[in-house]
Amino acid sequence: DTAVSQTPKYLVTQMGNDKSIKCEQNLGHDTMYWYKQDSKKFLKIMFSYNNKELIINETVPNRFSPKSPDKAHLNLHINSLELGDSAVYFCASSQYRATDTQYFGPGTRLTVL
Amino acid sequence: AQSVTQPDIHITVSEGASLELRCNYSYGATPYLFWYVQSPGQGLQLLLKYFSGDTLVQGIKGFEAEFKRSQSSFNLRKPSVHWSDAAEYFCAVGNRGNMLTFGGGTRLMVKP
Numbered sequence: 001d002t003a004v005s006q007t008p009k010y011l012v013t014q015m016g017n018d019k020s021i022k023c024e025q026n027l028g029h030d031t032m033y034w035y036k037q038d039s040k041k042f043l044k045i046m047f048s049y050n051n052k053e054l055i056i057n058e059t060v061p062n063r064f065s066p067k068s069p070d071k072a073h074l075n076l077h078i079n080s081l082e083l084g085d086s087a088v089y090f091c092a093s094s095q096y097r098a099t100d101t102q103y104f105g106p107g108t109r110l111t112v113l
Numbered sequence: 114a115q116s117v118t119q120p121d122i123h124i125t126v127s128e129g130a131s132l133e134l135r136c137n138y139s140y141g142a143t144p145y146l147f148w149y150v151q152s153p154g155q156g157l158q159l160l161l162k163y164f165s166g167d168t169l170v171q172g173i174k175g176f177e178a179e180f181k182r183s184q185s186s187f188n189l190r191k192p193s194v195h196w197s198d199a200a201e202y203f204c205a206v207g208n209r210g211n212m213l214t215f216g217g218g219t220r221l222m223v224k225p
Contacts, residue, residue, distance in 0.1 A: 042217055043215040045213060045214075048211060055210065055211075097211075098164070098207050099145055099162070101159045104149075104156035104157040106154075106155060107156055
């Protein structure tokens, strides 16, 4: 059973397009996250949702809009894609306790041409 | 603000040799510390974590880490490295808001 799944695994698109990445977790967690990993492997949090409510929103362009239809899903929509958006995007989930482990999905590699 | 430094970008060790990956953190309160491993093309998997108690923490795959408050360090160790340990290793510090801040990672290569 896949704990945290993301679709698609690879996404290649042109500058200016709009795209979405979906994330689902079957761990029963109440908190989900989006991270961005750049080409140098640097990993940074973008957003976090707890019980469908936004709790972390780092300095991310407003072209990025997360949506959480329920506790098990957190989707990421990106408008007007730019070259600099090329990265690997990871979804993660955990219980809302600082000591709790965050479980990561396999990642979505986004390439903007 | 919290931050993590992993001073070694690349480390190469021979199979069977011991390993130590360095991690230094900056955080105003008692830190929650994590080590994750990322194999090529994969997501991150937790190796171990520290949030209180014994400062020597045991993890999966034979890894351990020691929290040293005086040195603001949380170094990862393994007594004998296997070829399958070749991967990227990330140290992270967490706060009470569940926000993880990662270090830049250390790529481990294992020589046969």
